[in-house]
Amino acid sequence: MGRNEGNCVNVVIGGEAGQGLVTVGQLLAKSLARSGYSILVTQAYQSRIRGGHNTFAVRVGIDEVMAPQEAIDLLVAFSAETVPLHREELSARGLILADARFNISDDACLHVPFEKLTAERYINTAALGVIAQILGIDQEVAGQAVQDLLGKVHLDIVQENKKALEAGFGWGKEQAASALHLPSVNKPPQRLLMNGNEAIALGAVSAGLKFYSFYPMTPSTSIGISLAGWARELGLIVEQAEDEIAVLNMALGASFAGAPSMVATAGGGFALMVEAVSLAAMTETPVVIVVAQRPAPATGLPTRTEQGDLEFVLHAGHGEFPRAVFAPGSVEQCFELAKQSFYTAERYQSPVFILTDQFLADSYRTIAPFALDGTPPVQPWSTQGLKIEAPYRRFALTDTGVSPRLLPGLTEHLVVADSDEHTEDGHITEDLSMRTRMVLKRLTKGEGMRSEAVPPEHLGDGKPEVLLLCWGSSRGAVLETAASLRSQGVRAATLHFSQVWPLVPEQFMGHLQEAQRVICVEGNATGQMARLIRQETGFHIEERVLRYDGLPFTPEYILRQLEH
Amino acid sequence: MASVKDYGQYETAWCPGCGNFGILLAVKRALAARGIEPRQILFVSGIGQAAKAPHYLNANLFNGLHGRSLPVATGAKLANPGLTVIVESGDGCTYGEGGNHFLAAIRRNIDITMLVHDNQVYGLTKGQASPTSGEGFVTKTQPEGSTSAPFNPIGVAVAMRAGFVARGFAGMTDLLSDLIQQAVIHPGFALIDVLHPCVSFNRVNTWEWYQERCEPLPKTYDPTDWNAAMAIAQQWEERIPVGVIYRNARPPFTERMGRGPLVGQGVDRDKIKRIMGGFL
Known part of the structure; x- marks a missing residue:
């Protein structure tokens, strides 16, 4: 695929819901982040509490990792089922790590005798030890991650977990090949490990959020979980309302009385809020509305990803009124645009939207700490x-x-x-x-x-053979695709919209006209952004790369579509 | 000290003889009697003839959507607990479109007064059955009579142990004014269901119909007795008890929440920096 695999390792942990694979994934991500690597997490899970088959994928590298990868270098099977489900994605150098008791017959498989290494309940941590050893993570760093993450809730079992971790490391040292060893990073920079929803929550409080009402709905819920956890310390009110209709009306009441307010939901919940969007516009009440997209219509695929609600959010609310719609393309942009949303909402006394999706919401990444000074927070009482x-x-x-x-x-x-x-x-x-x-x-x-309006980000050749146009969460996959095309000798450029409304044609028409081919990459079935650009500019983008199977874009997917 | 005059006198969109006039008068008298300045009060209303009432006096006002005044009022009260928040809307708005919010407000015991103009019919849309219309109530849209049982707001509120539950009648303005005063100072959710005739669209529940039935509760009645209140809440056809039917001392939502006003609170960047440090 023309990608430099040597710099990156893609670890996929698979298993049933309730087996603790997210905990292991988070511990691994933390250990890698603290060792100075760049990581990107993709979570795929089913809408159930136990059972089913879920994956927690960590792609790690020395340089900034921006997109998920399909080829798996290390497949960690917490259930036997993981192997047949993902065997085809294993790279040439790929390894499978599975409990010896699964009896997997595969040359690429390392059979770990977990029952000899530790007690049943600590198998996950022992597995972390083996993974960490294979990747070359320092045992102390992994041990500290265990201490920090599990110490908060399970102080008594930290020691047992550390023993299991050590056993895993020990077994790995003796038995596992080191083909996937990552080159070590001298002087690891300080990096936050944060997902898109956490960054939206942090951006919101630093912009002055004081009131947040919500009704639980995947994939938006974790914004409320973050805010509820900080509410006492920061003096916020986080209130679970009786339904989404109440959610937005409540936020409008709070905002009217002077509390900077935000709500978050997914498409279905937003459908219930729509009348109140119009109310915000009519009463000129500032409010920030996060719509975390997932595949629809109706309940759709509750835990998967899609960019299918662009037109819905653009048109939601009866009557004619202005709005701004932001679409962050990275965790950093989630933070920055959450802040920007509060400023815009306050300045124009209007509803302002953040369009994100399940992929970005759940995607943990390593990022530089945010500068928290700068623009003063919103304070409606100051006037x-x-x-x-x-x-x-x-x-x-x-x-x-x-x-x-x-x-x-x-x-x-x-x-x-x-x-x-x-x-x-x-x-x-x-x-x-x-x-x-x-x-x-x-x-x-x-x-x-x-x-x-925030202008779209143009990167690459000014007169490209191929211009990849995208918006929101697909930014990383598109940037990596362009890099890959360039390595094949194609003059490629990208145009990413982190604000999808209002569109200002003067900001980007030149880029469209200078390109030999313009290809719109978006996560829906009908090309909503391409249609919007045509509506606003008359420029017709014929070529599209679309995805609507519930999975996020990968560079491999985009390149395969381009070959067709 | 505020007087009735401070609340102003405005032209209304109501029919001559409408029960709303009595309620508006009682509201002004109650607020003046409590000495609350117009600027200290926030009215929140929905849509309907009743929901227009706060436009006809001087106060802060958020006139929102049909059925949605309670969540707006809840948010405003949480943002600025110093405001005296009064929700005013009709039976359709409160018990029909906004039924879920009515239940949730009782559960929260949010410190606001809910004044429901209950005339057992939709007036603004010209006479359809409302949630409190009697069974068999004939309208143009229910020509064979309403087939649903009427909603009993007092019964539901008492059953849920709402903080303060009262029934008023627009024809007894002194009593109503007294109920509103009690409701406004009650710390917690206070419901006053105010019966009043719709002179244009309700030919059954007329001034005479209510006057024959409405009867103040005896002075000996103890509104803290929940079982007695449940029994009173069931009385309707022959005698309709008016007054404070039930009350308790459950602490209001804002008190249990343990937060001060949100309005005026700055951002402590050191605290946010510490939270961000947790992601390292």
């Missing part, structure tokens, strides 16, 4: 000292469409907002000339959003 003449008009008509926002109860003025069309002071009106002025006022805010 309350403004000298405002009575009677206060919450929806005063202005050139920018943005009216001074006061909060109820904090000044001598009364704040009135209405879901009905309203006068400048917020009361119901049927004055039709006021109606048209209010429509234009709201739409004018869209001009401001447009002037601040």
Whole structure:
């Protein structure tokens, strides 16, 4: 595939839900991150608590790893079923690591006598020891990861786990070949190990989030888990509402009264929120809405990934009003765009969206620590000292469409907002000339959003033979694909949209026109982004690489499609 | 000190003789009697003729979607517990479209007052059966009569041990004003179901119908007796008890949550830095 496999190792741990493979995966990821490697995790799981077959894949390298890889270098089988399910993906140098009791007859298989190494309940940790030894991780680093992750909840069993880890290392040293040994990193840089949802949560609190309401829905739930865990320390309120309708209405109430607010859900939950999206627009109440996409219609594939809700989010809500839609392409962008969403929502007193998906939500990656200073957080109460003449008009008509926002109860003025069309002071009106002025006022805010739109990221040749266009979470796979094409002598470039609305054609039309071929890569069945670009620019992108089987893009997948 | 005048006098979109006028008057009197300034109050309402009521007085107001006023009010109260939050909407909005929120608000015991204008019919959409319409209630859309049993809001609220449960009648404004005062100072969720006629679309439950039946609870009645309250909650056809039917001292949501106001709280970057350090 033209990829430098020598620099990367792809470890896939497979097993049933409830076997603890996520814990082992996280321990491995932590150990690798602290050893100075770059990693990228892809989690594939079924919508069930126990059983089924799940995988936790860690791709590790010295240089930045940006995308998942299909070829498996080390397949760790926690159940016998893992081997037949993934044997075909094993690379030429690939190894299988399985419990000797599975009796797997395969030349590539290392049969680990786990029952001799440790007690049944510590087999996972012993397996971690073997994996770590094969990859060349220092035993102390792995031991510390065990201490840090398990010590919090299972202090008593840390010692037993460390013994099992040691046994695994010992067996690995004697029995396992070291073909997959990673070159060691001198002076490992400080790296965070974080997934997309955690980065959204962290970005939100550093931008000033104070209120978060939610109803559990995969793959958005872990944003709430992070925030709930920090709520006491940071003085947040995280409230599980009775349904998604309540979720967004509650966030609007909190925001109206002055608490920067966010909600997160998946497509189905967002469908229930849609009326309140329109309410946010009409009452000009800032709110950040995260839609973590998964395959639909209806319940679809609850734990898999897709980019199928672009058009839904673009059009959600009755009536015409402006919105901004961000689509982070990396964990770093999850953090940065979560912050940006709060600033945009506050500045334009509007609903702002973050479109992510299961792949990015669950994908742990090594990233440099974020700079937490910089733009001050959103503080809607900071403008309350403004000298405002009575009677206060919450929806005063202005050139920018943005009216001074006061909060109820904090000044001598009364704040009135209405879901009905309203006068400048917020009361119901049927004055039709006021109606048209209010429509234009709201739409004018869209001009401001447009002037601040994040331009798409263009990388590579200015006049490429092939321009790969993408948005959101597929960025890494597309960048690696382009690198691979270049190594084959193709002049390739990429254009990644981390903001998909408003689109500003002047920012990217030149790139489209300069390319010999433009190919749109997106995770849905109908090419929604290609259609959107045509709608906004008239530029028709004929070639598409689409994926809608529930799995994330890989460079291999894109290259295979390009060969066709 | 606020007076009734501070709450203003506005033209309304209600029919002459509507029960809403009595409720609006009682609200203004109650707030003035408690000395609450308009700027300290946030009304949240839904959609319907009742939900327009807060437009006809001076106060902060968020007039949201049909059925969704309780979650908006909950969010606002959590953001700024210093606000006196009053939700005002009709029976369709509160018990029909917003039924799930009604149950959740009782469970949370969020410190707000829920004032339901209950006229047993949809008025704004011109006369369809509502969740509290009697069985057999004939309308243009239920020409053979409503076939569902009426929702008993008092019975449900008492069964769920809501913090404060009362029934008022728009024709007894002094009593209603007193109930509203009690509800506003009650720490926790306070429901007042206010019966009133719809003079345009309810030919059954008229002023006379209510006046014949509504009867204040005796002074000896003990609203902390849950079993007695359950029995009172079942009384309807012949005699309709009016007054505080049930109350308890369960601590409100904000108190159990243990947070101060969210509004005005800055961001402590050192704490966030420490949290980020946990990802190393």
